[in-house]
Amino acid sequence: MPVGDYNYGTGRRKNAIARVFLKPGKGEITVNGLPADDYFGRDSLSLIIRQPLVVTETSNQFDIKVTLRGGGKAGQAGALRHGLARALCDLDIKYRAPLKSAGFLTRDPRMVERKKYGQRGARARFQFSKR
Numbered sequence: 001m002p003v004g005d006y007n008y009g010t011g012r013r014k015n016a017i018a019r020v021f022l023k024p025g026k027g028e029i030t031v032n033g034l035p036a037d038d039y040f041g042r043d044s045l046s047l048i049i050r051q052p053l054v055v056t057e058t059s060n061q062f063d064i065k066v067t068l069r070g071g072g073k074a075g076q077a078g079a080l081r082h083g084l085a086r087a088l089c090d091l092d093i094k095y096r097a098p099l100k101s102a103g104f105l106t107r108d109p110r111m112v113e114r115k116k117y118g119q120r121g122a123r124a125r126f127q128f129s130k131r
Helices: 036-040 043-056 073-091 093-102
Strands: 006-013 016-024 029-031 062-069
Touching: 006 073, 016 073, 029 036, 036 043, 036 073, 043 073, 043 093, 062 073, 073 093
Parallel strands: 029 062
Antiparallel strands: 006 016, 016 062
16 A cells, blocks of 8 residues: 555564565665664565565665564564565556465464463473483
């Protein structure tokens, strides 16, 4: 949905939420006021966030402003990818087919399983000893 002169998309992954604002520009990605490469640090995460742009062949056509909250860096990168794919679909419907076939429009439902009482973790038990 257009917000002012931006196209907007919300992305979620684990506990991370990304608000992605897309507008025509030179290809700069700003995350919480920092360049994306500085914010994420790892090259693998930088590749993840640029995947929707590579699939749609729009790498240097848009400036992207992102607000991220919650989760860790990997979850935030996944949320950003999801939000960017949604914003691109909102911009032009022709991007929907390649993004959908790449799986970027599907919200990843996997979450951390809760710890159970009487156990050390979600599945791990305390060590058992007969004596």
